[in-house]
Amino acid sequence: SIVLAPRGTDFQSTLWAGLRTVPPGSTLSYAAMAGAIGRPTAVRAVGHANGANPFCIIVPCHRLTGADGGLVGYSGGLSRKRWLLDHERRHAAPA
Numbered sequence: 001s002i003v004l005a006p007r008g009t010d011f012q013s014t015l016w017a018g019l020r021t022v023p024p025g026s027t028l029s030y031a032a033m034a035g036a037i038g039r040p041t042a043v044r045a046v047g048h049a050n051g052a053n054p055f056c057i058i059v060p061c062h063r064l065t066g067a068d069g070g071l072v073g074y075s076g077g078l079s080r081k082r083w084l085l086d087h088e089r090r091h092a093a094p095a
Contacts, residue, residue, distance in 0.1 A: 006054050011042070015049040022063040025089035029067050047073065057084075 006016060018037045022028050028036070034046045046064070051073070053061040062081045066072040074081035 002058055004055060004058065006059070008049070008052065008054075011039075011045060012049040012052055014039075015046055016053060016055075016059045019050070019053070019059050019061060019063065022060060024060070024092035025085060027063050027065045027069065027085065029065050029069065031067055033064055051075065060084075 004016075006013065008016065014037050015033070018033055021036075022033075030046050030050070031040075031043050034040050034043045037046075039045070050061045050064055053059050056062070056076070062074055062076075062084045071078050071081050071085075
């Protein structure tokens with residue numbers, strides 16, 4: 001419910017809005033996110049836009065994973081990404 005006005009390309013804005021739809025404690029692969037935003041072949045672009053996210057906690061870039069569900073690529077380090085996901089799983093309101 002926080003209103004944001006991040007500056008980015010149309011693609012980045014679409015991806016960042018898509019990230020906000022992934023429930024706390026849940027994950028989605030980069031490929032699945034590309035499909036979810038209607039750009040199924042743009043997996044690498046999703047990765048780049050995810051890395052350019054200016055609001056790392058509010059726009060939950062840590063919820064994206066590799067194709068096999070493994071933790072990959074997080075500017076705060078994979079241990080922090082793991083901690084954030086574990087924290088969300090413990091404290092997220094039931095859906």
